[in-house]
Amino acid sequence: MIAAKGYAALKVHDQLAPWPFERRAVGAHDVQIEILYCGVCHSDLAQINDEWFPGIFPMVPGHEIVGRVVAVGDQVKGFKPGDLAGVGTLAGSCGKCSRCREGQEQYCAEGVVPTYNGLDKFRDNLPTYGGYSDTIVADESFAVHISEKLSLAAVAPLLCAGITTYSPLKHWKVGKGHKLAVLGLGGLGHMAVKFGLALGAEVTVLSTSPKKESDAKELGAHHFVVTTDPAQVAAVSDSFDFILDTVAAPHDFDLYLSLLKVDGVHICVGVPPEGIHVKAFSLLAGRKAIAGSATGGIKETQEMLDFCAAHNIVADIELIDIKDIHTAYERMLKGDVRYRFVIDMATL
Incomplete structure (x- = not known):
């Protein structure tokens, strides 16, 4: 297991606070990413507050994750240490249904594994934890490449918004x-x-x-x-x-x-x-x-990131310290952000 630290809500409606936890060890097809920035999505607050469905607590939110690969499994072919990489809203799917085979993992017939607030039912049935943390381990088929041409912090919201x-x-x-x-x-x-x-x-x-x-x-x-x-x-x-x-x-x-x-x-x-x-x-x-329309599949997400690199498109962001996350939530609810908060994970 890999020691990790993050910000978590320990129960519904809770204030986020520092929380140590463990990530799985890097498997044969996994990449480990040092998280450098994580975007703040309205759905983070919605899920902490059980607005959509009962949450799994403790909950580490965050599904707009960008950083640098620090380790790869021995069967990984698409990434190497040092690469910029990202993880969006999806952490897994069955990989076998017609939707998955067509590159539409977001509509998996067996139900997707969300990056946080879900159970990794196709692996170990343990809870998933998101990007308000210092590191994440992802199957390489659910990670995407990020161009060095773009501002990394401003790329983070592209993984959801x-x-x-x-x-x-x-x-x-x-x-x-x-x-x-x-x-x-x-x-x-x-x-x-x-x-x-x-x-x-x-x-x-x-x-x-x-x-x-x-x-x-x-x-x-x-x-x-x-x-x-x-x-x-x-x-x-x-x-x-x-x-x-x-x-x-x-x-x-x-x-x-x-x-x-x-x-x-x-x-x-x-x-x-x-x-x-x-x-x-x-x-x-x-x-x-x-x-x-929900989010896109992994192939389409990579296409979108490549499109952004070709057209110099990133999100307009405000970079914040993680200790200010609840102030950011309050401002987000008032529409007082142009247009996305992004957490600098160096402040964790």
Whole structure:
């Protein structure tokens, strides 16, 4: 076993605090990564607070993990000590079902093993612990390569916020000639804007906050619409081919569906607590669709990271000391971050 140290919630709703624990020894197909930075995702706080399902405690959050390989198993072929590497939301899958064989591990028929707050059911059935820690051991097939060209700290959020927005844009082939609306301008939304632009779409940001217009334009968005202004909303009725919805708060899906063209698609990547409620005619009148998308598979995550290296795309981040994690959570809930907190693990 490998001695590790991290920050953990010992029980539900607990404050994170230093916690020593053990990682598994490096197996034949494993890589051990010294964690240098870990992004802070809204889902970290949600899982500490059991907002989605009962958690496994003690819980070490964090699934936007980047660092440097320090050891590899004797059967590892894709990594060597010294390589930059990352681990995202997935730690394992069955590897045998049709979805896994097609590179869609995130939809494994047997259920994925999450990077934290899960049981490693395909290995030892022990709890998984995330990236608010100094080291992690991962199967090489669930680790990704990171380019030396990019700021490593700013790459960390790409492992969740990045792939969560890149995957649906690629799946629906969003690109040149399309009008893409990005609903919400936070950690996910700002990545959706960057990817939409890089893929050649005409990008509009939809937001309830007029104050975000300057931020949207700074990111390169072509247009901005305040969705609490009826005149602005009316002006973009029947306008968009796609809406990428990053909002995790309750919102009016019927309103946004009215902004889609015939055959338009409203793609949900946020998780509203009250679910999705829509009137049937909002879909029928225009052959419109509501779709959902989770994270991407490992092959697609590597594709996304390579795309980012080629287009010089990283997240806009604020680097924090791990002792300030709860202040960061408070600010995150208020939307007071542009656009993602990242923990400097040297402060652990």
